[in-house]
Amino acid sequence: MMTDCRARISLWIGTMLCLMTIGCQRQAVLEQGNAAYYWRTDLRLDTTERAFLKQHHIKKLYCRYFDVVINDEAAGPVPNATISFSDSLPEGVEIVPTVYIMENCMHEPHPGLAEKLVKRIIQINEANAIGNIREIQIDCDYTAKSRKTYYAFLKEVGKAWGKALSTTIRLHQLSMEAPAVDYGVLMIYNTGDPRKFVERNPILDIRDVAPYLKRLDGYPLPLAAAYPVYQWVRHIQGVRVEHTVEAEEILRVKQAVEKYRPSLSRAVITYHLDKENIKRYKPETYEEIYRH
Amino acid sequence: MKRFIAISLLMALTMPVLACFWVDTHNYYLYCVCNGSRFKERVEKICDDNWKAYLGSTEEYFWFNADEVIEAAKQKGDALMVSYVQNLKTYLDCVDTEQRKQYDWNYPSKEELAQQQKNLLAVRAYALGKTKSKLRSQHALLYMRCNMMLGRHQENITFWEQTASQFIDTVYKEMMKNIYAGALYKTGREAEAGEAFAEMSDYESLMTLYYKKRSYLAISQHYRQNPNSKVLPFMLEDFVNNAQEAIDLETGTFGGKLFIRDITKQEAWQMVQFCDQVVRDGKTETPIMWKTAKAWIEFLFGEKKEALKDINAAMKLEGTQRMKDNARELHIFITASQAKPGEEFDNQVVEDIEWLEGNEPNTNGQTYRFLSRYTHQVLTEHYANNPVRKAAILSAMSAYCYSGEFTECIDTMSVDYTEQYHLFTNTPGKNKLDKWLKARLNKDYSQQDLEDLIGTKYMRLCQWDKAIQWLQQVPAKYYDESGYRLYALLRKTDVEPWIKRQWILDSEVAKARQYNWTIRENPKLGFAKDMLMQESTLHILKGKALEQRCYNIAVRYAQADFRGDCWWLMRNSQSVNDTLRVHETDLKMKTREMLQVAAQSADPALREKALFALGYQNLYKHSDLWRESVWNEKTFEEEWHVNKQSPQYRAFSALADMEKQHKVSPYVSKCDEYIQFRKQYH
Numbered sequence: 001m002m003t004d005c006r007a008r009i010s011l012w013i014g015t016m017l018c019l020m021t022i023g024c025q026r027q028a029v030l031e032q033g034n035a036a037y038y039w040r041t042d043l044r045l046d047t048t049e050r051a052f053l054k055q056h057h058i059k060k061l062y063c064r065y066f067d068v069v070i071n072d073e074a075a076g077p078v079p080n081a082t083i084s085f086s087d088s089l090p091e092g093v094e095i096v097p098t099v100y101i102m103e104n105c106m107h108e109p110h111p112g113l114a115e116k117l118v119k120r121i122i123q124i125n126e127a128n129a130i131g132n133i134r135e136i137q138i139d140c141d142y143t144a145k146s147r148k149t150y151y152a153f154l155k156e157v158g159k160a161w162g163k164a165l166s167t168t169i170r171l172h173q174l175s176m177e178a179p180a181v182d183y184g185v186l187m188i189y190n191t192g193d194p195r196k197f198v199e200r201n202p203i204l205d206i207r208d209v210a211p212y213l214k215r216l217d218g219y220p221l222p223l224a225a226a227y228p229v230y231q232w233v234r235h236i237q238g239v240r241v242e243h244t245v246e247a248e249e250i251l252r253v254k255q256a257v258e259k260y261r262p263s264l265s266r267a268v269i270t271y272h273l274d275k276e277n278i279k280r281y282k283p284e285t286y287e288e289i290y291r292h
Numbered sequence: 293m294k295r296f297i298a299i300s301l302l303m304a305l306t307m308p309v310l311a312c313f314w315v316d317t318h319n320y321y322l323y324c325v326c327n328g329s330r331f332k333e334r335v336e337k338i339c340d341d342n343w344k345a346y347l348g349s350t351e352e353y354f355w356f357n358a359d360e361v362i363e364a365a366k367q368k369g370d371a372l373m374v375s376y377v378q379n380l381k382t383y384l385d386c387v388d389t390e391q392r393k394q395y396d397w398n399y400p401s402k403e404e405l406a407q408q409q410k411n412l413l414a415v416r417a418y419a420l421g422k423t424k425s426k427l428r429s430q431h432a433l434l435y436m437r438c439n440m441m442l443g444r445h446q447e448n449i450t451f452w453e454q455t456a457s458q459f460i461d462t463v464y465k466e467m468m469k470n471i472y473a474g475a476l477y478k479t480g481r482e483a484e485a486g487e488a489f490a491e492m493s494d495y496e497s498l499m500t501l502y503y504k505k506r507s508y509l510a511i512s513q514h515y516r517q518n519p520n521s522k523v524l525p526f527m528l529e530d531f532v533n534n535a536q537e538a539i540d541l542e543t544g545t546f547g548g549k550l551f552i553r554d555i556t557k558q559e560a561w562q563m564v565q566f567c568d569q570v571v572r573d574g575k576t577e578t579p580i581m582w583k584t585a586k587a588w589i590e591f592l593f594g595e596k597k598e599a600l601k602d603i604n605a606a607m608k609l610e611g612t613q614r615m616k617d618n619a620r621e622l623h624i625f626i627t628a629s630q631a632k633p634g635e636e637f638d639n640q641v642v643e644d645i646e647w648l649e650g651n652e653p654n655t656n657g658q659t660y661r662f663l664s665r666y667t668h669q670v671l672t673e674h675y676a677n678n679p680v681r682k683a684a685i686l687s688a689m690s691a692y693c694y695s696g697e698f699t700e701c702i703d704t705m706s707v708d709y710t711e712q713y714h715l716f717t718n719t720p721g722k723n724k725l726d727k728w729l730k731a732r733l734n735k736d737y738s739q740q741d742l743e744d745l746i747g748t749k750y751m752r753l754c755q756w757d758k759a760i761q762w763l764q765q766v767p768a769k770y771y772d773e774s775g776y777r778l779y780a781l782l783r784k785t786d787v788e789p790w791i792k793r794q795w796i797l798d799s800e801v802a803k804a805r806q807y808n809w810t811i812r813e814n815p816k817l818g819f820a821k822d823m824l825m826q827e828s829t830l831h832i833l834k835g836k837a838l839e840q841r842c843y844n845i846a847v848r849y850a851q852a853d854f855r856g857d858c859w860w861l862m863r864n865s866q867s868v869n870d871t872l873r874v875h876e877t878d879l880k881m882k883t884r885e886m887l888q889v890a891a892q893s894a895d896p897a898l899r900e901k902a903l904f905a906l907g908y909q910n911l912y913k914h915s916d917l918w919r920e921s922v923w924n925e926k927t928f929e930e931e932w933h934v935n936k937q938s939p940q941y942r943a944f945s946a947l948a949d950m951e952k953q954h955k956v957s958p959y960v961s962k963c964d965e966y967i968q969f970r971k972q973y974h
Contacts, residue, residue, distance in 0.1 A: 038299050078395060078396075078397070079394075079395060080394075080395060081394070082393055082394045082395070082399070084393065092628055102506065116397045119397075120398075120399050122401040123398075123400075123401060124399050126401065126402055127399065127400060127401060127405055206923060207923045207930070210923060210928065210929070210930050211930070213928060252925075256928045259928060260928075272722060
């Protein structure tokens with residue numbers, strides 16, 4: 001069974017990834033292309049968003065299907081805030097169902113969770129007539145405490161799903177061993193310490209990225225790069241904080257990470273697709289972010 | 293509501309904004325002219341009461357259970373109710389299928405969704421057939437609910453207009469009207485939907501409808517179409533309260549862009565003029581609402597005299613009871629903000645608060661919001677020069693404060709005032725306000741809290757003798773019940789912090805619990821006595837004895853500092869954001885002064901210790917450290933810039949020079965920071 005699964009994954013990697021050789025020939029690199037995250041609870045694109053997808057040749061939308069949270073310890077992890085589908089995607093844009101899992105769900109194993117999750121994704125697709133799904137992604141801010149459980153969970157998801165599986169990789173997770181997935185999306189945002197919000201932008205600051213740059217080259221998984229284009233509003237210790245990242249800062253970070261790992265320019269994702277985020281930056285900025 | 297609007301509107305921002313923040317203050321919206329009884333809460337309560345009456349239930353918390361009602365109806369021989377609730381249950385199952393899409397692992401299949409549609413159609417047909425029965429209103433509501441879920445909005449409009457609107461007034465009819473209003477909205481008849489939602493005080497729906505139509509222009513146009521539109525109070529309330537945000541932005545109280553929505557000062561001023569015009573027109577049945585809005589915007593803009601004139605005029609105009617109450621509330625706020633200090637105002641405060649609290653049951657939260665803002669923006673400002681009265685107000689009005697506001701006030705005032713406050717709490721009041729305040733003082737803050745605080749404040753000033761006078765009144769048991777008891781039990785003030793960090797180990801905590809360790813002596817009193825003894829004999833010492841004593845005192849200062857392991861001596865809690873406060877001695881500076889004396893010692897061991905201690909990072913602010921990290925844009929590397937003028941650099945260099953003569957101790961040679969320093973020091 002395990003051998004079958006591995007064979008499937010290998011075959012998939014063969015078709016999904018472009019196994020180009022770079023430098024020391026250690027890492028596989030991803031197919032070149034542009035993508036975006038979709039993080040709202042209703043799939044409905046307006047004309048600005050559709051035009052954006054077309055203008056920037058976005059062929060892949062990582063679409064958050066639902067979250068997995070623990071509201072009640074006894075009940076275990078449950079889905080939350082499931083997406084509804086009031087619209088369909090433009091032709092040629094592939095949807096990648098993405099599930100965000102709260103880190104505390106991975107503090108201990110939950111038998112059967114991976115199967116339930118995969119089954120739910122499949123049911124959502126069937127009930128809403130969404131076809132041709134080739135890949136799913138799991139997003140979790142795993143830590144040293146949850147890593148082992150999360151990696152085991154990812155293996156179970158891969159087994160239950162049987163097709164391509166990716167996961168998000170936060171900068172601090174680069175120091176850990178890599179999970180058993182086809183590739184990772186390097187989340188180049190939420191890099192700062194929220195307590196120091198006056199000194200540094202917690203969404204992105206080159207000084208917070210810097211300590212991780214040297215780990216990029218050696219990370220064994222193929223990686224795509226995700227950059228923030230959103231505004232963040234939250235309360236910290238009774239203080240309301242709004243943040244956006246300057247375009248120059250995003251591009252400065254892109255330049256830095258690509259210097260240490262040039263292949264990060266091949267698959268670029270923005271977080272997240274929204275009319276307000278599109279208007280936040282000039283089209284030239286987006287062109288620069290998506291530059292390969 | 294404020295937060296909801298804020299969040300909703302922030303989601304809709306179209307312009308990029310820079311990082312900004314504001315402190316979560318008591319700046320509640322105070323213009324409140326809409327009826328407080330909200331649709332959702334109101335109908336839920338009546339429905340629950342109806343079911344309870346049918347079941348003969350007296351339970352306070354009622355939860356509808358279809359099976360329970362069916363059983364009760366069967367026992368009563370009420371066949372119609374049995375069939376109604378059976379169908380209602382089927383409808384609720386359809387709702388449940390919809391909810392499963394959100395929260396259940398078992399997402400409904402295509403077949404289940406098809407079955408849901410089939411069931412809705414069946415229930416709909418059943419309900420329509422019973423709309424002339426004894427339970428006509430309930431069945432009619434069920435019919436309209438099914439239509440709503442099926443998207444048959446036009447059918448709901450027709451049904452309401454031709455049938456349901458003729459029914460007698462019940463909660464079910466009101467719920468049908470709400471569905472009807474939703475159907476009007478869904479079919480593009482927004483204005484009619486708005487009037488209907490406003491009549492029902494369904495603010496959530498109104499917000500959805502008028503989300504993008506809340507400008508001066510939209511309101512004035514709406515008024516011209518219908519001067520007595522029921523939507524106008526909602527729109528005006530929303531406008532005035534959002535104008536507050538624009539005004540807060542103008543005053544720049546918190547520095548950054550403080551934004552809720554894009555009402556400019558100019559637009560708010562247009563509204564002020566329009567309010568006057570509406571009152572002059574004489575077409576409105578509620579001129580008080582417009583005049584009060586004018587007064588409040590003027591007040592917020594700082595036009596206080598105009599505001600006072602207009603709020604006085606507003607008090608004489610017509611409107612609903614809520615509008616009249618709101619005018620009186622704002623009258624209190626505006627007049628109090630401009631009142632001169634004196635007995636007359638003091639007496640008025642008591643009278644006003646008693647009226648406001650007496651009116652609380654009718655205000656749906658407005659009283660809390662008002663008194664919270666009134667306490668913090670009027671009363672504490674008015675008594676700013678009387679810290680004792682100010683603290684007493686925060687204590688007496690603690691129901692309208694965030695937790696910790698009184699303690700922060702009393703913790704940060706000077707020790708003299710704290711002593712006066714202590715006296716205030718222990719003597720009879722002389723006037724009406726003081727008597728009223730004393731009767732309401734928050735009992736959660738005890739006399740022992742106050743005595744400990746005064747003693748601690750003297751410790752913060754290093755006035756050990758006075759600290760002892762107060763602390764000796766506080767028993768050890770008091771500290772045994774404090775939040776920092778474990779730290780007080782396990783940490784010592786004579787441990788050199790630059791050599792040993794006093795981590796609290798799990799094993800020690802377990803031991804303390806297992807053997808029920810208790811604090812047997814007042815630890816602050818012990819420290820104050822120790823410091824008094826150490827310092828009072830300092831002047832008679834000389835040479836090595838003096839240098840050693842200075843080193844010992846430095847250790848204690850460093851431990852008692854807010855960054856030290858024994859921070860609990862001076863503070864009740866510790867945070868990464870802590871800084872040196874007013875009315876507090878700079879213990880880091882005093883530590884360094886003492887160490888400078890010890891560092892002159894001819895005894896190499898003491899000199900080495902003192903110099904090493906002078907290199908201790910915790911004794912300096914960031915700019916006084918021997919190096920700082922700087923990001924190099926060209927190399928993408930973090931670089932360290934050495935600051936040779938810094939006191940830490942001087943201490944380390946003296947230590948390094950000493951190392952050239954003598955071998956240093958392991959605690960020096962193994963120190964990471966010193967090793968880094970040595971790499972660049974030659």
